[in-house]
Amino acid sequence: MAELRLTELHGSLTDRALTSMNFLNEVSHHYPDAISLAAGRPTEEFFDLEEVHRYLDLFADHLRSRGYDEAAVRRTILQYGRTKGIVHDLVARNLAVDEDIHVDPEAIVVTVGCQEAMVLVLRALRSGPDDVLLAIAPTYVGITGAARVLDVPVRPVTEDDDLAAVVKAARADGLRPRACYLMPDFANPSGLSLDLESRRRLLEVAAAEDLLLLEDNPYGLFPAAGVDRVPTLKALDTERRVVYLGSFAKTGLPGARVGYVVADQTVEGPDGSTGLLAGELSKIKSMLTVNTSPVAQAVIGGKLLANDFSLVAANRRERAIYAANLRAITDGLAARFPGGEVTWTVPSGGFFVVVTVPFPVDDVLLEKSAQEYGVLWTPMSHFYDAGSPIHALRLSCSSVAPDQIDAALNRLAALITDQLP
Numbered sequence: 001m002a003e004l005r006l007t008e009l010h011g012s013l014t015d016r017a018l019t020s021m022n023f024l025n026e027v028s029h030h031y032p033d034a035i036s037l038a039a040g041r042p043t044e045e046f047f048d049l050e051e052v053h054r055y056l057d058l059f060a061d062h063l064r065s066r067g068y069d070e071a072a073v074r075r076t077i078l079q080y081g082r083t084k085g086i087v088h089d090l091v092a093r094n095l096a097v098d099e100d101i102h103v104d105p106e107a108i109v110v111t112v113g114c115q116e117a118m119v120l121v122l123r124a125l126r127s128g129p130d131d132v133l134l135a136i137a138p139t140y141v142g143i144t145g146a147a148r149v150l151d152v153p154v155r156p157v158t159e160d161d162d163l164a165a166v167v168k169a170a171r172a173d174g175l176r177p178r179a180c181y182l183m184p185d186f187a188n189p190s191g192l193s194l195d196l197e198s199r200r201r202l203l204e205v206a207a208a209e210d211l212l213l214l215e216d217n218p219y220g221l222f223p224a225a226g227v228d229r230v231p232t233l234k235a236l237d238t239e240r241r242v243v244y245l246g247s248f249a250k251t252g253l254p255g256a257r258v259g260y261v262v263a264d265q266t267v268e269g270p271d272g273s274t275g276l277l278a279g280e281l282s283k284i285k286s287m288l289t290v291n292t293s294p295v296a297q298a299v300i301g302g303k304l305l306a307n308d309f310s311l312v313a314a315n316r317r318e319r320a321i322y323a324a325n326l327r328a329i330t331d332g333l334a335a336r337f338p339g340g341e342v343t344w345t346v347p348s349g350g351f352f353v354v355v356t357v358p359f360p361v362d363d364v365l366l367e368k369s370a371q372e373y374g375v376l377w378t379p380m381s382h383f384y385d386a387g388s389p390i391h392a393l394r395l396s397c398s399s400v401a402p403d404q405i406d407a408a409l410n411r412l413a414a415l416i417t418d419q420l421p
Contacts, residue, residue, distance in 0.1 A: 104264065
């Protein structure tokens with residue numbers, strides 16, 4: 001029997017970023033009776049298998065309306081598909097309706113979830129050992145893990161850092177910052193958002209420093225009640241500095257695993273010819289996943305058609321649930337911790353609340369919480385590169401039933417109280 005040594009495999013396999021998601025999923029399976037405030041999954045309340053069939057039929061009818069005969073309809077949905085996707089034009093219409101983002105459909109690559117979009121962009125941007133990714137910290141572990149797999153170093157940008165200064169410091173160290181990754185709307189894990197002035201300032205810095213911004217926006221359609229949406233960076237982008245990473249996991253159907261990347265930057269070839277970055281990304285995709293499942297794309301395309309291309313309209317019920325749950329969690333924390341020894345963020349939307357406590361929070365404490373107190377959450381240490389202790393945990397409001405929130409917070413309060421010095 002062949003025996004392999006982990007030390008002789010790729011170094012990312014021992015990196016915590018790659019083990020984080022598996023660990024958190026396994027904890028959930030090991031303690032099925034624990035109430036979970038950990039998973040950032042969308043609510044399952046409105047899942048409906050009949051809707052999947054309806055969406056497929058709608059997309060098939062859409063193809064027929066464009067002149068496809070029955071053989072072409074079957075081939076488009078059931079055969080290998082175009083590498084850049086078969087719903088790119090529908091995605092472009094959705095972006096125009098919901099985000100006021102207007103791009104050529106050919107600038108869109110439909111991907112296997114947003115995770116593939118991240119991999120494609122990072123793979124394309126890394127041309128040498130000096131290339132580095134900047135990322136707003138705390139950072140979504142998916143981008144960190146993708147960077148590890150691709151040997152792209154990540155430099156954190158904290159909320160106290162000036163992005164221009166971080167770029168200059170990296171260059172002074174002999175590095176080439178290629179892009180800065182961020183979630184401007186209800187970020188995972190912090191839950192926080194950037195105001196309009198901060199977004200415009202970021203675009204100014206990107207232009208001045210010749211830097212790309214990788215804007216990830218899975219939660220932007222879920223502001224709290226009474227909160228107005230702020231334009232995305234891409235909607236404000238006049239110089240094509242923003243590569244926009246999108247996903248239908250939270251707004252369409254998570255099981256479809258359909259995401260996309262808007263890459264309308266111009267790429268000049270060695271012969272002087274020009275094309276779009278999206279075209280270059282499709283070359284990488286052709287060697288990675290060949291194409292995104294046309295059946296899955298057809299389901300998402302059908303949902304877009306069913307809702308006149310507006311996922312804002314399609315997610316009104318979900319938005320109301322998330323807003324109510326978010327308020328229940330922040331109000332519940334205020335009722336249980338009036339003394340100030342425990343603090344928390346009060347996001348203006350999205351899925352996540354970060355709770356700061358006066359003791360280190362790690363995976364061992366999470367397992368104790370699951371086993372002895374019956375509640376799950378996410379240690380914030382999973383979202384930082386540094387090995388120093390982190391005194392915070394993340395709560396998610398998205399996939400917990402409203403009537404479970406009080407019980408979950410009671411259990412969490414008991415854990416925190418028992419841990420207080």
